[in-house]
Amino acid sequence: xxxxxxxxxxxxxxxxxxxxxxxxxxxxxxxxxxxxxxxxxxxxxxxxxxxxxxxxxxxxxxxxxxxxxxxxxxxxxxxxxxxxxxxxxxxxxxxxxxxxxxxxxxxxxxxxx
Numbered sequence: 077x078x079x080x081x082x083x084x085x086x087x088x089x090x091x092x093x094x095x096x097x098x099x100x101x102x103x104x105x106x107x108x109x110x111x112x113x114x115x116x117x118x119x120x121x122x123x124x125x126x127x128x129x130x131x132x133x134x135x136x137x138x139x140x141x142x143x144x145x146x147x148x149x150x151x152x153x154x155x156x157x158x159x160x161x162x163x164x165x166x167x168x169x170x171x172x173x174x175x176x177x178x179x180x181x182x183x184x185x186x187x188x189x
Contacts, residue, residue: 101135111143116183119144120176127169130154148179
């Protein structure tokens, strides 16, 4: 009985997450539900809309990137230091966005798993 209630609650949360991308990156349960209930394209879109949070590693944002990398069998790199210089958030955001675009194209291409 308790298992059924938990499954219904999880299904309800997943259905809500499909309609809204309001994810509290400081809440591990919220991030976990987003990861479990969202498609790769939804996750990529979320990252692209919140690039600054991801390059600054806000809360549990890195878990979303880990999941995207794992499911697409790619690596996502955020290099914050170039030689002896710290890379700006704007440059990191641009690079992360380019990586997300490449992954999105790979996922949408015919023959992708």
